[in-house]
Amino acid sequence: MTLLRPDIAAMAGYVPGFQPPDAERWIKLNTNENPYPPSPRVREAILRELGGDGEALRKYPDPGSRAMREAAAQLYGVPVEWVITANGSDELLNNLIRACAGEGEEIGYVHPSYSYYATLAEIQGAKVRTFGLDESFRLRDFPARYDGRLFFLTTPNAPLGFAFPLDYIDELARRCAGVLVVDEAYVDFAEFSALELVKKYENVVVTRTFSKSYALAGMRLGLGIARPAIVAALDKIRDHYHLDRLALAAATAALDDQGYLQETVARIRATRAGFVAGLQALGYRVIPSQANFVFAVPPDRNGRRVYDALHARNILVRYFSDPLLAHGMRITIGTDAEMEETLRALQDIG
Ligand SMILES: Cc1ncc(COP(=O)(O)O)c(C=O)c1O
Structure with a gap:
C-alpha cells in the first residue's frame, strides 16, 4: 500500500529564498524583507497583549480577527465584510485556489512571476497555464475570454519590479471569466493600487502582505479585499484560529500607524533611486521598479557569475x-x- 497520494509523492515542492542561520554575517538582499524594524507601536502592542506573565496566551485568539479587519476596512474604505485576514498572504493564495479550483480545473498566472501559485495548484490537483510577457510587459496570447477558474496577476511584478497599468488590469478583470487575483505584495512601494477594481468588479480579489512594507515577515500576516461572497467562502475553509494573539495585535497596530509606514516606504524608495543610478553607472540594465527590489542585468548578462x-x-x-531570468x-x-x-562590491567584481 502506498501511503501518499501519488501526485504529492511525485511533486518537487516550492523552494523559498535562502534564510541563512547566521544572518548577521550577511548583507541579506534575497527575500525582499524590509531593512527597517516595524512601527514601534507593534512592539508595544505585542508586549501589551502578552502582559507581564503571558496570561493572555492561555486563551484562544479572536477567530474573526475583528480588530484587524476593522482597521483594514477603515484604511481601505471598504465594509468590514470585504476584508479577510491571513497567516501570510501565502495562506490566502492557497485558500483562493482551494475555494475556486477543483481537481483538473485550470488556474493561470504570468511567467515570470511568483511560481508558488503553481505549487499550490499542484497540491489541489488543479492544472496550471502560464502566460509570457511581450517587450512592453503585456501578457502574450491572453485570450479575449480567459475561462480558467483563477488568474493570478502579480503587480508590481516579482521578480521584475514593473507594475501593470491600472487600465490594463481593468481590462483583464473583464476578460477573466473566473476570479482575477491581483497580488499586491509590493504595492506600498508603487505609485498606484488596483483596490478600486474590487469595488467595480465582483470577480476581483486584491491580496496584501505585511512581510514587506510593514516589516513583519517574521510574524506571518496578510490580508485580502474581496466581495463578501468570496470572503465568506475563504472564511469557511481557513483554519479557525489562523492568526495568534500576538500577530493580531501586531497587525492592528501596524495598520493604525500609517505615518510610520509612509516614512519607511519613502526611505526605501529614495534608496532605490540612488541604487539604480549607481547600477546604471556600472553599465547595468535595470527595469524601472515599483517595488522594494530591482531586477539588475550585468553588462555580460551573466547573473550567476555576479551572484556567486x-x-x-x-x-x-x-x-x-x-x-x-x-x-x-x-x-x-x-x-x-x-x-x-x-x-x-559590484564595481570590484566588474
Ligand atoms: C508576489 C508575492 N506574493 C506573495 C508573497 C508571500 O508573502 P507572505 O510573506 O505574506 O506569505 C510573496 C513573498 O515573497 C511574493 O513575492
Whole structure:
C-alpha cells in the first residue's frame, strides 16, 4: 500500500529564498524583507497583549480577527465584510485556489512571476497555464475570454519590479471569466493600487502582505479585499484560529500607524533611486521598479557569475536559473549603507 497520494509523492515542492542561520554575517538582499524594524507601536502592542506573565496566551485568539479587519476596512474604505485576514498572504493564495479550483480545473498566472501559485495548484490537483510577457510587459496570447477558474496577476511584478497599468488590469478583470487575483505584495512601494477594481468588479480579489512594507515577515500576516461572497467562502475553509494573539495585535497596530509606514516606504524608495543610478553607472540594465527590489542585468548578462561573486563577499541576492531570468539578479533594497557596500562590491567584481 502506498501511503501518499501519488501526485504529492511525485511533486518537487516550492523552494523559498535562502534564510541563512547566521544572518548577521550577511548583507541579506534575497527575500525582499524590509531593512527597517516595524512601527514601534507593534512592539508595544505585542508586549501589551502578552502582559507581564503571558496570561493572555492561555486563551484562544479572536477567530474573526475583528480588530484587524476593522482597521483594514477603515484604511481601505471598504465594509468590514470585504476584508479577510491571513497567516501570510501565502495562506490566502492557497485558500483562493482551494475555494475556486477543483481537481483538473485550470488556474493561470504570468511567467515570470511568483511560481508558488503553481505549487499550490499542484497540491489541489488543479492544472496550471502560464502566460509570457511581450517587450512592453503585456501578457502574450491572453485570450479575449480567459475561462480558467483563477488568474493570478502579480503587480508590481516579482521578480521584475514593473507594475501593470491600472487600465490594463481593468481590462483583464473583464476578460477573466473566473476570479482575477491581483497580488499586491509590493504595492506600498508603487505609485498606484488596483483596490478600486474590487469595488467595480465582483470577480476581483486584491491580496496584501505585511512581510514587506510593514516589516513583519517574521510574524506571518496578510490580508485580502474581496466581495463578501468570496470572503465568506475563504472564511469557511481557513483554519479557525489562523492568526495568534500576538500577530493580531501586531497587525492592528501596524495598520493604525500609517505615518510610520509612509516614512519607511519613502526611505526605501529614495534608496532605490540612488541604487539604480549607481547600477546604471556600472553599465547595468535595470527595469524601472515599483517595488522594494530591482531586477539588475550585468553588462555580460551573466547573473550567476555576479551572484556567486557577491555571495563570496557575504552579500546575498536572488538568482533564478530560469532561462528567462538567468541574465540578471533580483536585489532587495536594504539600507543606504548596505546598498553602497553592494555597489562597491559590484564595481570590484566588474
Ligand atoms: C508576489 C508575492 N506574493 C506573495 C508573497 C508571500 O508573502 P507572505 O510573506 O505574506 O506569505 C510573496 C513573498 O515573497 C511574493 O513575492
